[in-house]
Structures are given as structure tokens and as C-alpha cells.
Amino acid sequence: MSKLLNINNYHYPRGGSDVVYFRHAEIFGEMGWNNAYFSMHHPKNVQSEWSQYFVDELELGHQYALWKKVLMAGKVVYSFEAQRKLNKLLDQFQPDVAHLHCIYHHLSPAILPVLKARGIPVVMTAHDLKLACPAYLMLNKTGICEKCSDGNVLNVIKHKCIKGSTLASAIVGAEAWVNQQLNTWHDNLDAVVVPSKFYIEKFVQWGMPRERFHYVPNFVEAGLFEPTYQVGDYFLYFGRLSWEKGVPTLIRAAAKAGVKLKLAGTGPEDAQLKQLAADLGADAEFLGFCAGEKLHNLIKGARAVVLPSEWYENAPMSVLESFALGKTVIGADIGGIPELLRADSTGWSFPSADVDALAARIEEVSAMPDAKLNDMGRQARQLVEQEFSKQRYMEGVRDVYARLGVH
The missing domain is CATH 3.40.50.2000 (Glycogen Phosphorylase B;)
Known part of the structure; x- marks a missing residue:
């Protein structure tokens, strides 16, 4: 053994x-x-x-x-x-x-x-x-950061890359050195x-x-996910409510496109994001932390899931779980997100942090025939079963x- x-x-x-x-x-x-x-x-x-x-x-x-x-x-x-x-x-x-x-x-x-x-x-x-x-x-308060690629880990301290703290950054810098x-x-x-x-x-x-x-x-173990291919009337984001996840960009894009948006999750910028939605007059509903069946039902009821990240995501499970539930994904073209999407088959990408491009993509999906989205949801489920088992x-x-x- x-x-x-x-x-x-x-x-x-x-x-x-x-x-x-x-x-x-x-x-x-x-x-x-x-x-x-x-x-x-x-x-x-x-x-x-x-x-x-x-x-x-x-x-x-x-x-x-x-x-x-x-x-x-x-x-x-x-x-x-x-x-x-x-x-x-x-x-x-x-x-x-x-x-x-x-x-x-x-x-x-x-x-x-x-x-x-x-x-x-x-x-x-x-x-x-x-x-x-x-x-x-590879992220700090200024955005994507690759300054240490030359081997100089002092950049970690200089830019306070760990929680904006000099002390925490110094400890991690010492660890790296x-x-x-x-x-x-x-x-x-x-x-x-x-x-x-x-x-x-x-x-x-x-x-x-x-x-x-x-x-x-x-x-993902597809057998544990019961898909729904019918589409709803709202777009969904689920995850951490923070700037690097692109949530401010999504709220601005949803307001520009005039669509209904639901956000499931919590995070350090919860209050600021709610204020941003109010200031823009966005039709945005903040649902707080959701998990299990409650989250699955939200995903199944959506028109599409949106992943608007502005940092180097690895291979987000949120994409695969959405696919398993029969839903397409609109994802930022950053990190490992694009390699999970198949254009006009399981989802679409847009330039990360581009409000206008995301708004245009949301408008396109909003106007798309339900039958087309239903078919794409089936293709997304099939992709998970075949390539992500x-x-x-x-x-x-x-x-x-x-x-x-x-x-």
C-alpha cells in the first residue's frame, strides 16, 4: 500500500x-x-x-x-x-x-x-x-505588481505588499530573502x-x-451539481467583495448596461460598493455570504455569471461550478480565466478593468435569445464532465x- x-x-x-x-x-x-x-x-x-x-x-x-x-x-x-x-x-x-x-x-x-x-x-x-x-x-495597492521578478525582494517592504503593513511586509520579505x-x-x-x-x-x-x-x-464532481439550463433575468457575481476582484468595475458596467445585478459575498469594501451602486443608480442587490444550496440556486437562476477580476486568478472554481450548474460565464481576460472559457460556446471574455467593454458584453448577453444561452449552458456542463473531472x-x-x- x-x-x-x-x-x-x-x-x-x-x-x-x-x-x-x-x-x-x-x-x-x-x-x-x-x-x-x-x-x-x-x-x-x-x-x-x-x-x-x-x-x-x-x-x-x-x-x-x-x-x-x-x-x-x-x-x-x-x-x-x-x-x-x-x-x-x-x-x-x-x-x-x-x-x-x-x-x-x-x-x-x-x-x-x-x-x-x-x-x-x-x-x-x-x-x-x-x-x-x-x-x-503579484498584487499590491497599486494593482498588478511584478517588481520582484529581478530577485530584489526589498520591493515587498518598499511597497508594503502585505496588508499595507511595513512590519508584515518586512517579515515576509525576510522569509523570501x-x-x-x-x-x-x-x-x-x-x-x-x-x-x-x-x-x-x-x-x-x-x-x-x-x-x-x-x-x-x-x-468538480459534476454528479453533485444538478444543472438548470433555463436562464433568469439577472447577472450574478459571487465571491469576495474587493477591488482586485473587479467588483467596482462590474457595478459600473451593470449600471451602464441597465441590467439587474446580484452580488453574493462579503469583503472589506462592502460599504463602499453599496454606496457606489447607490450613487450610480445601479439595480444591484447585495445578498451577503451565500453557500451550499442557496448559492447553487442563485447561480441556476442567473442569466450569466460574471467574473470581473483585475488580478492574476489561478483557475477559479467559480467558473467550473457555474458550468456544472449549466450557466455561462463572462470573465475578464486575466490570469487563468480565459483558458477556462470557450468563446460563444461556454462563455465570453472582456478586457480586464474595462467598464465599457464589460457593459457591451453584458448588453449582448442580455439581448441574446434564451435558447442560445440554454444551449451554451449544456455545452458548459459537458465541458466540465469531459475536461475537469x-x-x-x-x-x-x-x-x-x-x-x-x-x-
């Missing part, structure tokens, strides 16, 4: 990458693999027999004494605690492969040399751009699974070896493992 060590900062479904961490382990468990987990203690954690090896909780945003924050900052840069506890886990569980998800800031890249020293193949899923960008999003000097990522990472082709090209542009990256698209994900990852001699 093959043995898989799953590693992630959080051991509860906090966000999309954490859900992938659990589903990945479940898929290989279903195939007969033996799973172990390495993570961080947290009050919301799912119970695990491996929790005795988890590192102490570390959240710099919490209120701690100054000395404790200094200690935590050191762990962000390079965690010796994570190294010690991982070594203890490895004394009990000798995996055939370790698969990492999000590990920075909490577990830290310090765990990679531990795995390498034991001869364990190390695979990581790139849920974001951290391998290239110290701030992991230390691991840059130690070649932590380069010397200890055997393969990287990437859900979007765009991210692979971006990593290569930043000087990383193309052969280390492997395209394995995200998946759990089977394809499993085969893709197994192929990566096999290249490292793990079967």
Missing part, C-alpha cells in the same frame, strides 16, 4: 486550497493509499490522529505580547519547530511521497529540506504565485502541480525551470507521482 503525506497550514476547510488538500487525500484514500497529515493546531481543525505532530497555532494578526510576536515572526521566516515535529512524524510514518499545499507563513519552507534529507519525493500544488512572488499574489539564499524551493521541490497554464508561463517568465511544472486542472485530476497527479518513481 502506497503512503501519502498531506501537508497544509490549516487542517479545516478555511478556503479553496484547504478544500483541495482534503479532497486530494480522500481521492487517494479511495484508491487504497494510506494517508497521514501535517498541519498547524487551530480551534476549527478537523480531528486527526496526527495532530500530536502539528505545530503550534501562529496567526500574526492576533493580539499577542510583543515577545511572542517576535518569536512568531522568526517561525514565519524559518520554522525550526516545524522541522522538529515533522521529523517526529516521519519517524512514525515513512511516506512514499509528500504533497504540499499552502505551507508558507505557518509551517514555512523549512520543512522541505527535512523531507529531502529523508529521500522523500516532494510535490507541491501551486494554489497561488508564492514560488515566484514573496507576497504570493532567507529562502532565496538557501535555495530552499529550488533544491528541495521535485515537482509542482499547477491548475492553470497561465501560472506555469508566469513561473517560467520569472526564471523557473519549465520541466518542474505540470498542468493538472482543478475538478475527478478522474482526470487523479490521473494527472498519478502521472506526476510516477515520474518521481511513486506508484
Whole structure:
């Protein structure tokens, strides 16, 4: 029986990458693999027999004494605690492969040399751009940022790329510099699974070896989604309410096009966005956080879903889930979004941050015959079933493992 060590900062479904961490382990468990987990203690954690090896909780945003924050900052840069506890886990569980998800800031890249020293193949899923960008999003308050592509991580501090904070940015900058000097990522990472082709090209542009990256698209289990191909009279956005998601652009475009807009989600700019909609006289309804059946019903009732992002999205699940529910998507031509869309088949793209172009696209879809949108919804569902299935994900990852001699 093959043995898989799953590693992630959080051991509860906090966000999309954490859900992938659990589903990945479940898929290989279903195939007969033996799973172990390495993570961080947290009050919301799912119970695990491996929790005795988890590192102490570390959240710099919490209120701690100054000395404790200094200690935590050191762990962000390079965690010796994570190294010690991982070594203890490895004394009990000798995996055939370790698969990492999000590990920075909490577990830290310090765990990679531990795995390498034991001869364990190390695979990581790139849920974001951290391998290239110290701030992991190639984004700051000025917009898209690639200033660190020359290797000068001082830009992180200069531009306060982490939450607009000099201190937080300095800590992350130090983390990037230390691991840059130690070649932590380069010397200890055997393969990287990437859900979007765009991210692979971006990593290569930043000087990383193309052969280390492997395209394995995200998946949805279509059988869990009951599609509706009839279309409604509103356009829908669901996700975080923040500027980098392009929500202000969407509100302006919807007001210009004179269409009904529904927004499901919360975020730091909730109040400002509501005021913007009121000032423009937009027919916009803010629904707050929605999930599960409530969100699915909103998607199924829409005319189309809009994803107006203004940052380098990876391979957003919102597109695939909309397709699974029989809905087309209007998406910004940025990051990995365009590669998920098939023009006039499953959706349309528009130039990111272009209000007039988005308004024109919304007007076009608003005037389109229902029968045309119904047919496109069926094509979207078919695309998910064929190209973004759990089977394809499993085969893709197994192929990566096999290249490292793990079967």
C-alpha cells in the first residue's frame, strides 16, 4: 500500500486550497493509499490522529505580547519547530511521497529540506504565485505588481505588499530573502502541480525551470451539481467583495448596461460598493455570504455569471461550478480565466478593468435569445464532465507521482 503525506497550514476547510488538500487525500484514500497529515493546531481543525505532530497555532494578526510576536515572526521566516515535529512524524510514518499545499507563513519552507534529507519525493500544488512572488499574489495597492521578478525582494517592504503593513511586509520579505539564499524551493521541490497554464508561463517568465511544472486542472464532481439550463433575468457575481476582484468595475458596467445585478459575498469594501451602486443608480442587490444550496440556486437562476477580476486568478472554481450548474460565464481576460472559457460556446471574455467593454458584453448577453444561452449552458456542463473531472485530476497527479518513481 502506497503512503501519502498531506501537508497544509490549516487542517479545516478555511478556503479553496484547504478544500483541495482534503479532497486530494480522500481521492487517494479511495484508491487504497494510506494517508497521514501535517498541519498547524487551530480551534476549527478537523480531528486527526496526527495532530500530536502539528505545530503550534501562529496567526500574526492576533493580539499577542510583543515577545511572542517576535518569536512568531522568526517561525514565519524559518520554522525550526516545524522541522522538529515533522521529523517526529516521519519517524512514525515513512511516506512514499509528500504533497504540499499552502505551507508558507505557518509551517514555512523549512520543512522541505527535512523531507529531502529523508529521500522523500516532494510535490507541491501551486494554489497561488508564492514560488515566484514573496507576497504570493503579484498584487499590491497599486494593482498588478511584478517588481520582484529581478530577485530584489526589498520591493515587498518598499511597497508594503502585505496588508499595507511595513512590519508584515518586512517579515515576509525576510522569509523570501532567507529562502532565496538557501535555495530552499529550488533544491528541495521535485515537482509542482499547477491548475492553470497561465501560472506555469508566469513561473517560467520569472526564471523557473519549465520541466518542474505540470498542468493538472482543478475538478468538480459534476454528479453533485444538478444543472438548470433555463436562464433568469439577472447577472450574478459571487465571491469576495474587493477591488482586485473587479467588483467596482462590474457595478459600473451593470449600471451602464441597465441590467439587474446580484452580488453574493462579503469583503472589506462592502460599504463602499453599496454606496457606489447607490450613487450610480445601479439595480444591484447585495445578498451577503451565500453557500451550499442557496448559492447553487442563485447561480441556476442567473442569466450569466460574471467574473470581473483585475488580478492574476489561478483557475477559479467559480467558473467550473457555474458550468456544472449549466450557466455561462463572462470573465475578464486575466490570469487563468480565459483558458477556462470557450468563446460563444461556454462563455465570453472582456478586457480586464474595462467598464465599457464589460457593459457591451453584458448588453449582448442580455439581448441574446434564451435558447442560445440554454444551449451554451449544456455545452458548459459537458465541458466540465469531459475536461475537469475527478478522474482526470487523479490521473494527472498519478502521472506526476510516477515520474518521481511513486506508484
